[in-house]
Amino acid sequence: MRIKINHLFYLLSFIIAIQSCSQKESIPTLEIGNTDKLNKVLDYYVEEDFYPFVYARLEDLDGNVIYEHSAINKDLLPNTKIDGDTWIRIWSMSKIVTISVVLDLIEDGILKINDPVSKYIPEFKNLKVAVSNDGSILTEYEWNEKENVCPVKFVTNDSVMTVLHLINHQAGFYYATTGFSCIDSLIAEQNLPMAKDSDDLINKMSNLPLIQNSGTDYFYGTNTTVLGLVAERATGKKLNQLVEERVTGPMKIKGLQYKLPANEKLLPKFTGRDSTLRQAKRGELDIFGPDVPDYDSNHQLYLGGEGMVATADGYADFVRMLLKRGELNDYRFLERATVEDIYSPHTQKDSPYGYNGYNLWISGDSMKIKKQGEAGLWIGGGYECTYFWADPKRNFVGIIMSQNNEVREPGYELNDKFRGALYEQIWAIEEENEKNK
Template sequence: MVARWVGFAVIAGLAAVGATAALADITASAAASFSQAGLEQVSNYMRREIATGKIPGAILLIQQHGKPVYYEKFGLRDVPSKLPMTDDTIFRLYSMSKPVTAVAAMMLVDDGKLSLDDPVAKYIPAFADVKVGVEKRDEGGKQALMLEPLQRPITVLDLLRQTSGLTYGFYGEGAVRKLYAHSGLYSGEFDNAEFAARLAKLPLVEQPGTVWDYGHSIDVLGRVIEVASGKSLFEFEKERLLDPLGMTHTAFYVADETKRPLIAQFMPDDLLPSIAGIKDPTERSRWESGGAGMVGTLGDYARFAQMLLNGGTLDGKRYLKPETVALMTSDHIGPGSGIAYTYLYFLGTHSGYGLGLAVITSPPPHKHWQAGEYGWDGVGGTFFYVDPKDDLFVLCMMQTPSHRGEIETELPILIGRAMRHSTRP
C-alpha cells in the first residue's frame, strides 16, 4: 500500500502542508493517480543523492486535488550537527521570493492601486532619466560604453515579466553587467528605496520590452509595491498575503532566535557565494529583497502554490481574481524574446515567462513537462511547479547550489513516470 512508503512522515507532515485529509484518503488518492513502484523510484533517487554526498537533505511534496499524495523528508538539515530534516525546517528561498512579490503586486492591480501599464517612474521618479548602455566603437576605434535614451518608459509589466532592461552583475559578459558587479550596489546598509535609487543610476542592459533578462526587476517591483501601498514590502505582504494565507514562517529573516537552529544549511563544501547582496538569514537587514530575500518552510509555500492552483483562492478566501492568476500563468514574452543564459532559466528553453513565473509553452521531446505548467526555483535549491491539467503541484525544498540543476531535471521525469494513465514516458 502507498502508506508503506509514505509512512508516518505523511501523518506528521499534514499539519505542515495545511492538509486535513485522513491517511486513508491520502492512500486512496495516491493509489488512484500514482504507481507505488514509480514513487519508490522517486524516494530511492533522493536517498542516492544524499548517500553520494550531493545534498544534505530535502523535503518533497506532491499534492493533487488539494491533498498530499506524497510527502517525505530525507537526510539532514545540518550535516555537522546531524540535525534531521523536519516539517518546520526553514529554507532560504532566494528567487522563489519572486512569485510571492509578483502576487503581492497583482493584488494591488486587482485593488486598482497599480496598473500594468504604469511607468515605473510614476512610483520611482529617478527611473524617468535612466539610460540604456550600448557598446560601440568610439572615434578612435576603441570599444566604449555609450548611453542612449529610452525608446519607451519601463512599465510595471516590464518588471513583472523581466523585460525592464535591469540585470544582475554576477553572470554574463558586457560592460553594463560589469558595472553592476563593480558599482558598490550592495555596499553598506540600505532599504528598498535606496536600492532602487542606486539601480536608477546604472544604465540598462537593453531597451525595455525587448529582451527577457534575469535581474533586479522584481526588487524594483518591491519598491513600487511600497509606494503604491504606503507600507514596507513585508508589512504589505504580511497583512494582505502571508498572514491570511497561513504563511506565518515566511519573512525576510528569522527573527526568533529559538527558531534559527531550524534553518537548513548547505553541505560544508557547497557554500553559496554572496551573490546579489543577499545577507545571512539570521541577520536583520533594511533591504527587503523581493527578488531573492525571503525564507520560509515547505508548509508555507505549499499553501501559496495551492492558492495559485486553485485560481487565487484557499480555504474560502480569495487573494487574486481567477483572471489575474490566468494572466500571471500565461506566456508574456513569446518567441524571439532573446532569452540568454538558459542555465539560469527554470523549466528551460521550452518555456515562456508569465508574471513572476516561467510557463511551459512547448514541451520537450521527453515530455516530462506539459504545456501550461508553471513554476520557479531558487539558487539555493528550492523549486516548485504547478500542473493545472492534472490538478497538482510539486514542491521540493533543499539547499544544494551545486546540484540543484540536475535534481530539478531528474525529479519531474521520475514523478511524471510514476503517474498512472499518463502520456509521459
C-alpha cells in the same frame, strides 16, 4: 476583509453554492505508485554529494500531503532534521509572491499595469542604457563574445519603463552575472543587499545603467526587486507588511515571510563550484557581487525578487492558492481572471520548451517527450536549488527544497529525474485505471 466585487454577485454566488453543494464532486486522490523508487532518486543525489540535502513534498489541492521524503548528508549536516517546517532561503521563488501582491494592488486600483515606474520612483527617470562602443545593445551578444565588449558607453533609454516591463523582466535590470565584466563590477560595487533600506537601495540602483532599453526583450534580473519598491512607494508600506496584510495573514499561510523567525537558524550556504560540495565562502554566491541578503530582522530592506524565506509547507500553500485560481482558506486574494493571466503566455513564446507567464514557466510538449513530466505544468525555482511546480490537470503541487549553488554535473538533473520518475508512475496508474473502466 476587502470587498472587491458587488453585493449582488455575492448573493448570486451564495445561492449557487447552496444549490450545488450536494452535487459537488470530490477530486479523486492522486495515486503516485511506488514511493521507494521516488525516495531512491532523491537519496542518490545526496549520497553522491551533489546536494547537502534534498526534501521533496507533494500536496493535493486541499493541502493533504501525498508524498514527502528527506535525504540528508550527515557528514555535512550532522544532527540536522529537515522536513516541511524547515526554513529555507527561496530566492527567486519570492518573485511570484511579489508579482501577486502587485496584481492585487492593480485589482484594487492602487496601481496600473502600464504606469511609468518613474511615477513612483522618480530617481529612475533618467536611467541610462549601457551599450558597446559601436552602439550595439549588450543583450544581442553571445556569451563567448562578451569578454571583448568592455568598456561600454551610456546612452538615453529610448522608452518609458512601466510596471508591466518589471513584471515581464523587460525593464533592463540585471544581476552581477551578465558576463560583461565592466557591468558586473558596477553592480558588485554597489553591494545592493547591504543597502540599509529601500530608499538607500533606490539610490544605489540609480547609479547603475540598464542593460537594454526598457521593453526591448526578456532579460532576467532585479526587475522584480524594483517591482517591490514600486509597491512600497505606491502604498507607503514596506513589502513585508504588504505580504502579511494581503497574502499570508488573510489566507492563513504560515511558513512564508521576510526575515527569519525568532529562535530559528538558517542552514549553511553550500557550493559545488570546484567540483567538491562544501560550505561557500563570501562572494562565491555572486549574484549581487560580494554579499547576499542577510535575513536579519533588524535590517529594514525587503528584496521583492530574492529576499523571502519559506518552509516547504508554507510555500506549497501559496502555490495551492494559484491552483485554486486565487483563493485559499475561504479567502479570495486574486480574481480568477488575474491568476489565469499569470499563467498565460507573455514572454519567450517562441521557445520549444514552453513559454513564460508572469515569471511562471509553463512547460511544453518536450517535457512529455523526454519523459520528465508533461505540457502545462507551472514551474519556478530559486538560486540555491529550490524548486516548485503545479499540475493544474491533477490539482497537486510539488516542492523540492535544497540549499546549494553551482551543482556539479549531472546534479542539475535532479528535478527532471524526480519529476520523470513520478509521472512515469502516474501515467502507468492512469492507463491501468482507464483499461479497467
